[in-house]
Amino acid sequence: MSINASGWKPTAPVKGEGAAPTFxxxxxxxxxxxxxxxxxxxxxxxxxxxxxxxxxxRLGDLTRKSAIGLPGLSEQETVRHYTRLSRQNYAIDLGLFxxxxxxxxxxxRLNEKVARMPGFADIHPxxxxxTVQGALGVINELAVWLIKLTGMHGVAMSPKAGAHGxxxxxxxxxxxxxxxxxxxxxxxxxxxxxxxxxxxxxxFAGFTVEDIPATADGRVDTAALKARLGPDVAxxxxxxxxxxxxxxxxxxxxxxxxxxAGGYVYCDGANFNAIVGRVRPGDLxxxxxxxxxxxxxxxxxxxxxxxxxPVVLSEAxxxxxxxxxxxxxxxxxxxxxxxxTAGDDHPDTFGRxxxxxxxxxxxxxxxxxxxxxxxxxxxxxxxDAVLNANYVLRSLEDVFDAPFAGAGPCMHEAIFxxxxxxxxxxxxxxxxxxxxxxxxxxxxxxxxxxxxxxLIEPTETESRAALDQFIGALRSVAExxxxxxxxxxxxxxxxxxxxxxxTLAARKPVLTWKPLVVQAEAAE
Amino acid sequence: MRYLPLTxxxxxxxxxxxxxxxxxxxxxxVPEAARxxxxxxxxxxxxxxxxxxxHMAALARKNTVAGDVPFFLGAGAYRHHVPASVDHLIQxxxxxxxxxxxxxxxAQGTLQMLFEFQTQVAALLGTDxxxxxxxxxxxxxxxxxxxxxxxxxxxxxxLSGGLHPHYVSVAKTMAKYxxxxxxxxxxxxxxxxxxxxxIAKLDDDTSCVVVQYPDILGRIADLTPLADxxxxxxxxxxxxxxxxxxxxxxxxxxxxxxxxxxGEGQSLGVGLQFGGPYVGLFGCKEKYVRQMPGRLCxxxxxxxxxxxxxxxxxxxxxxIRREKATSNICTNSGLCALAFSIHMTLLGEAGLRRLAALxxxxxxxxxxxxxxxxxxxxxxxxxxxxxxxxxGKEARPVVRDLADKxxxxxxxxxxxxxxxxALANGLIVAVTETATDEDIEALATALEEALx
Numbered sequence: 001m002s003i004n005a006s007g008w009k010p011t012a013p014v015k016g017e018g019a020a021p022t023f024x025x026x027x028x029x030x031x032x033x034x035x036x037x038x039x040x041x042x043x044x045x046x047x048x049x050x051x052x053x054x055x056x057x058r059l060g061d062l063t064r065k066s067a068i069g070l071p072g073l074s075e076q077e078t079v080r081h082y083t084r085l086s087r088q089n090y091a092i093d094l095g096l097f098x099x100x101x102x103x104x105x106x107x108x109r110l111n112e113k114v115a116r117m118p119g120f121a122d123i124h125p126x127x128x129x130x131t132v133q134g135a136l137g138v139i140n141e142l143a144v145w146l147i148k149l150t151g152m153h154g155v156a157m158s159p160k161a162g163a164h165g166x167x168x169x170x171x172x173x174x175x176x177x178x179x180x181x182x183x184x185x186x187x188x189x190x191x192x193x194x195x196x197x198x199x200x201x202x203x204f205a206g207f208t209v210e211d212i213p214a215t216a217d218g219r220v221d222t223a224a225l226k227a228r229l230g231p232d233v234a235x236x237x238x239x240x241x242x243x244x245x246x247x248x249x250x251x252x253x254x255x256x257x258x259x260x261a262g263g264y265v266y267c268d269g270a271n272f273n274a275i276v277g278r279v280r281p282g283d284l285x286x287x288x289x290x291x292x293x294x295x296x297x298x299x300x301x302x303x304x305x306x307x308x309x310p311v312v313l314s315e316a317x318x319x320x321x322x323x324x325x326x327x328x329x330x331x332x333x334x335x336x337x338x339x340x341t342a343g344d345d346h347p348d349t350f351g352r353x354x355x356x357x358x359x360x361x362x363x364x365x366x367x368x369x370x371x372x373x374x375x376x377x378x379x380x381x382x383x384d385a386v387l388n389a390n391y392v393l394r395s396l397e398d399v400f401d402a403p404f405a406g407a408g409p410c411m412h413e414a415i416f417x418x419x420x421x422x423x424x425x426x427x428x429x430x431x432x433x434x435x436x437x438x439x440x441x442x443x444x445x446x447x448x449x450x451x452x453x454x455l456i457e458p459t460e461t462e463s464r465a466a467l468d469q470f471i472g473a474l475r476s477v478a479e480x481x482x483x484x485x486x487x488x489x490x491x492x493x494x495x496x497x498x499x500x501x502x503t504l505a506a507r508k509p510v511l512t513w514k515p516l517v518v519q520a521e522a523a524e
Numbered sequence: 525m526r527y528l529p530l531t532x533x534x535x536x537x538x539x540x541x542x543x544x545x546x547x548x549x550x551x552x553x554v555p556e557a558a559r560x561x562x563x564x565x566x567x568x569x570x571x572x573x574x575x576x577x578x579h580m581a582a583l584a585r586k587n588t589v590a591g592d593v594p595f596f597l598g599a600g601a602y603r604h605h606v607p608a609s610v611d612h613l614i615q616x617x618x619x620x621x622x623x624x625x626x627x628x629x630x631a632q633g634t635l636q637m638l639f640e641f642q643t644q645v646a647a648l649l650g651t652d653x654x655x656x657x658x659x660x661x662x663x664x665x666x667x668x669x670x671x672x673x674x675x676x677x678x679x680x681x682x683l684s685g686g687l688h689p690h691y692v693s694v695a696k697t698m699a700k701y702x703x704x705x706x707x708x709x710x711x712x713x714x715x716x717x718x719x720x721x722x723i724a725k726l727d728d729d730t731s732c733v734v735v736q737y738p739d740i741l742g743r744i745a746d747l748t749p750l751a752d753x754x755x756x757x758x759x760x761x762x763x764x765x766x767x768x769x770x771x772x773x774x775x776x777x778x779x780x781x782x783x784x785x786x787g788e789g790q791s792l793g794v795g796l797q798f799g800g801p802y803v804g805l806f807g808c809k810e811k812y813v814r815q816m817p818g819r820l821c822x823x824x825x826x827x828x829x830x831x832x833x834x835x836x837x838x839x840x841x842x843x844i845r846r847e848k849a850t851s852n853i854c855t856n857s858g859l860c861a862l863a864f865s866i867h868m869t870l871l872g873e874a875g876l877r878r879l880a881a882l883x884x885x886x887x888x889x890x891x892x893x894x895x896x897x898x899x900x901x902x903x904x905x906x907x908x909x910x911x912x913x914x915x916g917k918e919a920r921p922v923v924r925d926l927a928d929k930x931x932x933x934x935x936x937x938x939x940x941x942x943x944x945x946a947l948a949n950g951l952i953v954a955v956t957e958t959a960t961d962e963d964i965e966a967l968a969t970a971l972e973e974a975l976x
Binding site: 033040041042044045046047052053054056057058059060061062063064065069071073075078079081085086087088089091092093094097099104106107108110114116118119120121122123124125126127128131132134135137138145149160161171174204205249252277278280283284298300301302304305306308322338339350352354355356357358359361362364367368371373375376377379380381383384386387391393394409440461466490495497500501502505510512513 | 525526527528529530534535537538539541542543544547549550551552553554555557558559560562563564565566567568569570571573575576577579580581582583584585586587588589590591592595597599600601603607609611612613614615616617618619620621622623624625627628629630631632633634636637639640642643644646647648652653654656657659660661662663688690691693694696697700701702703744745746771772773774775776779788795796797798799800801803813819820821822823824825826827828830832833834836837838839856857858859860862866868869870871872873874875876878879881882884885887888889891904905906907908923924927928932935939940942943957
């Protein structure tokens with residue numbers, strides 16, 4: 001039986017320019033697509049199973065009796081549904097995706113192929129370690145690369161994403177402080193330009209967060225930071241290069257001061273792409289730094305995860321890292337250190353963060369990416385990323401306000417403000433106009449230290465031709481924003497949807513589909 | 525380098541536009557002592573696609589592939605057949621290479637998929653609502669404990685001995701830093717789950733009871749009395765499901781009045797992948813939605829009145845709330861959620877029920893056969909597709925021996941609970957639709973030899 005027997009119709013036929021509205025709401029290749037609940041039925045299935053006896057029950061008296069309410073589709077309907085949905089998405093595969101701080105670079109398809117090799121994709125996390133030496137070998141080989149690229153002492157591979165990596169680093173710091181009898185240090189200093197995850201992470205671990213101001217040139221106020229150091233400060237969390245796209249020149253000096261005052265330095269490595277192969281954070285006195293494999297090392301973002309956030313650790317923090325981890329023995333055998341074996345060799349571990357070994361599927365992809373580039377190619381990655389960002393900065397600074405451009409080059413991302421736009425026009429209008437030009441918008445209103453911030457990260461995988469087209473589009477948008485072109489306020493005009501009512505979504509949350517009768521009752 | 529499009533000429537021309545004499549001047553802010561003058565030594569240089577593929581394939585060949593041998597591992601990760609169209613669809617670039625849908629006008633594909641996913645998950649778990657996914661089951665479980673603390677303003681969580689020990693470990697790690705008190709227990713090799721013991725522990729400080737369904741040993745218990753007891757003490761019941769296929773055959777925890785139901789969604793669409801990435805499922809009663817962690821997708825309309833979807837209730841999240849957020853989580857497991865949702869759409873209700881029935885029937889056949897192996901006792905009275913054997917001697921070396929003989933027999937309790945002698949003889953055996961009768965016979969025969 002169809003769950004929605006009445007079928008689905010678009011709520012309002014779309015007007016075409018000089019054309020009659022279509023019956024379906026479709027516009028040629030731009031296809032409207034119902035929800036699976038509106039087209040599927042609970043009797044349809046796209047999977048055939050072997051015939052066979054399913055007698056016998058050891059379910060106790062807990063057999064499910066009521067309907068679940070899950071529609072099925074045949075294989076072709078399924079393929080069509082998701083193919084149609086996919087076409088309503090922007091993606092790196094379609095064009096430049098200049099989201100600052102997110103590093104939307106090309107995702108090589110070799111990585112996908114490698115991750116799907118049965119020897120990696122079809123092995124269980126609890127198989128005897130002798131049967132998974134190759135998988136442990138991948139983890140170990142990637143770990144060695146990450147340690148050498150960052151100049152650090154150890155690495156925790158299991159964190160599932162960047163923010164999870166931050167948590168790992170902060171827990172290492174907390175464990176180290178407690179071991180030193182310094183558990184009373186409760187303050188973590190976070191620059192105001194930091195990602196929101198930094199203060200959220202520190203607060204989760206029981207620390208009090210204090211903001212450190214930025215200087216007029218977009219960097220951490222070193223003097224203010226040093227003045228705040230003291231016996232209550234546990235750590236400083238610094239993003240380098242920072243979220244304004246600038247290298248924190250004083251990081252080594254800051255690290256030395258923090259260490260002298262008895263604290264630790266956490267570096268948010270979200271922007272490691274700008275310096276990989278050229279600068280090692282370990283040389284700047286960093287104690288812990290997460291690496292977003294989905295940024296610097298090209299594992300796909302997948303529409304919002306899965307990420308992967310290994311954390312490199314200094315000699316001071318490495319003993320406190322989480323379980324499990326790998327160790328290569330003299331005979332080449334790779335050992336898996338878990339709760340059982342940790343007791344002797346790794347007594348100070350703060351424990352386990354995830355059920356198994358971390359994001360293996362991301363490790364294989366990242367290792368394939370790293371091996372493809374090698375030490376020389378990774379250095380080139382950083383250089384081209386920085387070159388592309390500076391090219392964008394210098395090509396746009398005459399039409400957009402660029403608050404830090406006068407102070408020198410940027411790193412991997414260029415930042416602009418909405419200063420100079422006509423009254424009533426802001427960053428969001430420029431961003432939505434960029435959608436009509438066929439680009440994904442830049443990061444908007446972040447970092448908070450720049451008014452109406454537009455943070456543009458082209459990445460190293462964009463060609464000069466792609467950059468020139470993007471620059472041309474942005475110059476046009478800038479002129480329209482400064483002239484107060486009213487059509488910007490209603491952009492995008494050519495996307496699958498116009499601007500969406502986010503206030504309505506939050507005020508009256510509709511988080512699951514309900515049959516039409518239930519929807520009607522709810523509306524009354 | 526095949527992924528880098530700039531030519532040497534491009535680089536020179538672009539430096540001229542920038543007004544920089546060399547690339548090094550763009551790195552002038554790096555302190556001199558930290559500047560590297562060449563590629564980091566002691567690391568290999570770039571390699572061709574063919575060379576990298578060879579290297580990775582050589583590593584892959586060192587692993588014993590689950591599909592190549594009789595295979596019976598479960599304990600939180602299950603091997604199911606994933607239809608070919610699932611992997612094809614998640615590799616469409618518009619899904620694979622999209623970002624978090626922060627610009628909803630050009631991300632309706634991901635957003636509608638998440639809305640469908642949330643609806644499927646809520647239906648399966650029997651909850652009013654579900655979020656757009658978490659990292660995995662273990663982190664979802666911990667986040668549920670934190671959520672119960674926020675709702676009840678109490679700090680003591682009672683964890684069932686049947687909860688996956690890695691989930692317990694994750695919760696213990698986190699609780700050290702949040703101040704939550706965890707009351708934990710070990711399972712015993714008996715047919716009875718510990719629900720009565722959990723009820724006896726309930727007090728006025730209890731924020732929640734966390735119980736796995738089916739539990740780590742595969743046992744299934746009616747959660748209704750436990751839910752009633754929790755609610756009488758104004759505590760919440762959190763149910764954890766590590767095998768979502770079970771809910772095609774079993775009553776949903778939400779139906780039994782669990783307040784929060786979390787799970788590991790790996791079984792559908794995702795594959796084993798040596799433990800990750802997986803996809804955490806998170807559902808709860810509607811009244812608690814504003815205390816939920818993680819991303820949520822909601823329905824709305826666009827400026828022209830058309831239905832559309834956006835990420836919503838983000839005032840709970842870190843990028844708005846910073847240190848006051850419900851969680852520091854900044855991502856979900858989008859592509860794995862997509863795989864889960866596609867697989868579920870292919871199955872539909874009829875397919876899921878058939879899949880569940882086949883799993884259960886296979887497990888019943890395996891349990892009957894293995895019970896005939898001298899020295900083996902089936903611990904469970906109840907199970908879905910996974911049960912525990914007491915093999916009368918330490919199981920861990922037996923598992924290793926059987927692996928050497930080409931049978932991946934299951935997960936020994938010694939691996940999960942090292943040092944716990946009372947559990948050392950336990951072996952968890954999972955039987956999904958991928959195990960044939962020949963596989964079951966191979967396991968039984970190998971066990972007979974090992975125990976002879």
